[in-house]
Amino acid sequence: MIVDAHLHLDDKVDSTAAGAAFELNRQLGSAGIDRALILHLEIQPWSPETFAEAISAYPRMRGFINVHPHHEKAELQLRQGIERLGYIGLKLHPRLQKFDVEDDKALRLIQVAGEMKVPVLIDAFPDGTYLLEGFSPLKYARVALKCASTRIVVAHMGGHHVLDFLMLAKRLPNLYFDFSYSLLYYQGSAIPGNMAYAMKSLNFKNVFYGSDYPDRPINVSLEMSRNVLLAHGLQETEMRKLMGTNALQFFDWKDR
Numbered sequence: 001m002i003v004d005a006h007l008h009l010d011d012k013v014d015s016t017a018a019g020a021a022f023e024l025n026r027q028l029g030s031a032g033i034d035r036a037l038i039l040h041l042e043i044q045p046w047s048p049e050t051f052a053e054a055i056s057a058y059p060r061m062r063g064f065i066n067v068h069p070h071h072e073k074a075e076l077q078l079r080q081g082i083e084r085l086g087y088i089g090l091k092l093h094p095r096l097q098k099f100d101v102e103d104d105k106a107l108r109l110i111q112v113a114g115e116m117k118v119p120v121l122i123d124a125f126p127d128g129t130y131l132l133e134g135f136s137p138l139k140y141a142r143v144a145l146k147c148a149s150t151r152i153v154v155a156h157m158g159g160h161h162v163l164d165f166l167m168l169a170k171r172l173p174n175l176y177f178d179f180s181y182s183l184l185y186y187q188g189s190a191i192p193g194n195m196a197y198a199m200k201s202l203n204f205k206n207v208f209y210g211s212d213y214p215d216r217p218i219n220v221s222l223e224m225s226r227n228v229l230l231a232h233g234l235q236e237t238e239m240r241k242l243m244g245t246n247a248l249q250f251f252d253w254k255d256r
């Protein structure tokens with residue numbers, strides 16, 4: 001059982017969501033990936049309805065809806081996304097969507113997700129832009145404290161702030177991580193080793209594999225990620241948790 005818990009539809013396949021989902025399903029099948037969590041993005045040219053319809057054709061795919069917390073109907077969009085369109089969580093991207101993850105509207109939407117018992121995945125890759133805007137693990141920690149009933153997935157494991165997030169996760173039981181993008185991005189630095197250390201320190205719980213496709217082809221990300229983890233001494237049993245069972249238990253893959 002392999003689960004990819006962070007990927008997107010590629011809008012460069014043929015510019016349709018259906019075409020992108022078809023191509024993604026082909027790649028998932030040939031890489032042997034059983035389940036995939038696809039993140040809808042407001043910046044892509046597809047409505048939540050079109051996106052949901054495209055992925056609904058493939059049993060292995062589930063989606064997270066991307067809503068802007070400042071939209072006057074944000075709460076309604078989230079509710080309808082979950083209840084009518086089959087999404088199983090909320091995706092937030094404070095940097096691309098240009099809002100502060102700690103503002104009242106963002107907190108409210110994250111709390112609503114918790115009330116609906118769906119997780120929220122928040123982008124946490126500290127690139128230069130995000131750092132200039134004041135990126136801090138503490139902001140995520142305060143969100144987790146104020147939204148204690150919401151399970152929060154810190155995407156990309158917080159990048160080079162992974163050790164800060166690890167120490168925070170030891171105090172905040174509602175913090176989870178995917179290690180997409182960062183594990184491969186920081187190759188050649190100490191960060192992949194720090195990520196492997198954090199996984200081990202968390203007993204290989206609450207951490208999920210993701211490819212962040214279309215960053216790289218599905219099979220390339222999977223093989224490169226496995227090799228980095230093996231190089232840092234991870235065992236196959238540990239790998240199975242990170243790449244399969246953790247995400248299988250965490251997300252709601254119910255039949256639709």
Ligand SMILES: [Zn+2]
Nearest residue numbers: 006007008212
């Ligand atoms: Zn992503």
